[in-house]
Structure formats: structure tokens, C-alpha cells
Amino acid sequence: MRVFRPTVSVYWRDSYLSSHSSQIVKAVPDERKFWYVVLDETIFHPKGGGQPSDKGFQRGTGFKLEDRKAMFSEAVVVHWGKLLDGSPELGPVNAQVDWDWRYLLMRRHSAAHLLDYSLAQVVGHDAVTLDSWLGDPCYVAYRGDPPSQDQFAQIEKVENETVTRGGVIQARQVAADEVHSSFSDSPNLERLPSRKQLRLVTIEGCRPIACSGTHLHDISEAGGIKVKRLEKIPEGFRIRFDLE
Numbered sequence: 001m002r003v004f005r006p007t008v009s010v011y012w013r014d015s016y017l018s019s020h021s022s023q024i025v026k027a028v029p030d031e032r033k034f035w036y037v038v039l040d041e042t043i044f045h046p047k048g049g050g051q052p053s054d055k056g057f058q059r060g061t062g063f064k065l066e067d068r069k070a071m072f073s074e075a076v077v078v079h080w081g082k083l084l085d086g087s088p089e090l091g092p093v094n095a096q097v098d099w100d101w102r103y104l105l106m107r108r109h110s111a112a113h114l115l116d117y118s119l120a121q122v123v124g125h126d127a128v129t130l131d132s133w134l135g136d137p138c139y140v141a142y143r144g145d146p147p148s149q150d151q152f153a154q155i156e157k158v159e160n161e162t163v164t165r166g167g168v169i170q171a172r173q174v175a176a177d178e179v180h181s182s183f184s185d186s187p188n189l190e191r192l193p194s195r196k197q198l199r200l201v202t203i204e205g206c207r208p209i210a211c212s213g214t215h216l217h218d219i220s221e222a223g224g225i226k227v228k229r230l231e232k233i234p235e236g237f238r239i240r241f242d243l244e
């Protein structure tokens with residue numbers, strides 16, 4: 001079997017790119033009108049790290065595909081979708097993400113990082129994250145004792161003060177060793193994939209968090225954040241939130 005080169009994740013370079021031309025390097029029919037397609041470069045963020053998959057369209061010579069989801073197969077991103085017209089062939093293709101969906105996920109993802117910071121500010125110590133989901137409904141789960149009702153009410157206030165003030169969000173690639181030695185208080189270190197390079201995402205004024213997701217340029221774009229509900233779970237607690 002042919003071994004693919006790792007897919008170039010263009011969404012890391014520019015999370016605001018909604019359309020991108022690249023090459024189809026593999027196209028395989030699935031059942032009925034569905035196909036698997038591998039591109040050399042992609043702007044589709046696959047499902048992972050709590051972030052749902054992007055969706056959108058692919059258009060190439062004589063075909064159109066409704067791209068329903070993208071998934072990782074090791075370092076290769078595999079797209080899966082419904083063929084609307086023609087038949088995919090190796091060669092040039094233009095891919096377009098559903099921008100409304102992607103931008104919502106970017107706003108939710110940056111808001112989720114800010115939730116880690118706001119919770120730590122209110123309770124006075126960092127909380128280790130267990131998992132998160134940025135689809136519907138979205139939440140972040142933390143280990144340990146839940147905040148009191150008073151503290152819980154303050155979290156939303158701290159989040160929205162930061163959003164109103166605004167702050168640049170930056171992402172940079174760093175060696176995994178450096179993340180583990182210099183950022184040992186990052187709240188999700190236990191959940192990171194074992195890769196040589198990791199990506200550190202920093203909201204201005206907050207500590208960096210290792211993350212592979214797509215983020216805003218500035219936290220002010222998140223708009224109003226609603227911290228909705230506190231739920232106890234066996235290992236800790238979950239905070240459900242959404243954007244206004």
C-alpha cells in the first residue's frame with residue numbers, strides 16, 4: 001500500500017482561510033454516492049481535541065463533492081463526502097469550508113481556553129482539564145472539586161471582562177520537550193498526543209495552552225459568553241457554556 005505524505009494542515013497557518021486550492025492525491029469510492037478523498041494540503045480541521053470536523057465543498061475538473069467530514073488517519077487527513085456531480089480524479093481541486101460553522105467553532109474554542117483562565121482566576125488555582133466538546137452543547141470538564149455557586153457566577157464575569165478588553169491570540173510551534181519542561185502547569189498536558197512538535201496557543205494576558213485547534217486573532221471576536229451550567233461528574237465537574 002502506498003504511504004502518504006503527512007497532509008499539510010493549512011488551517012494552522014491561517015485559520016481564516018475559507019477557500020484553498022490543492023491537489024487530490026487519492027480518491028476512493030465508499031458506499032453509494034460517498035467518496036473518501038485525500039488532499040496534499042487542507043483547510044479542513046478534522047475532528048479532534050474537542051473540536052468537531054469542518055464541513056464544506058470540493059470542486060475539481062468535472063466533479064463536485066459535499067464534504068461532510070474530515071478525519072485523521074495518523075498524520076493524513078481523510079475527507080469523506082457525498083458526490084453531487086461527476087467523479088473525483090487525481091489533480092487540482094478547490095476546497096471551501098462552511099465558514100459560518102468554522103467561525104463559530106473558532107469563537108467557541110478561544111472562549112473555552114478563556115474559560116480555563118477565568119476558572120483559575122476565580123478559584124485561585126489551575127484546574128486540570130479532562131475533556132471538552134465544542135459541538136452542541138459545548139462544555140469543558142475539569143478534575144477536582146467544583147467551584148461554589150458564588151464562584152461559578154463570577155466565572156462568566158471574568159470571561160466577559162476579558163472579551164470586552166480584547167487580547168491578541170497567538171499560536172506557535174514548539175518542541176514537545178519544551179512544552180513539558182517550560183509549561184508544566186498547562187491544564188491539558190496529560191491529554192496531548194505524543195508528537196515531537198506541539199502548538200502553543202496564547203491569549204494575551206493568559207498562560208499558553210498546548211492546542212491543535214483553530215483560533216481567533218483576538219478574543220474580542222468571541223462576543224458575549226454565557227456560562228450556563230455546572231454539572232458534577234465522577235472525576236470532577238463540567239462547565240457548559242455557549243456564545244450569546
Ligand SMILES: [Zn+2]
Binds near residue numbers: 049211212213
Ligand atoms: Zn484548544
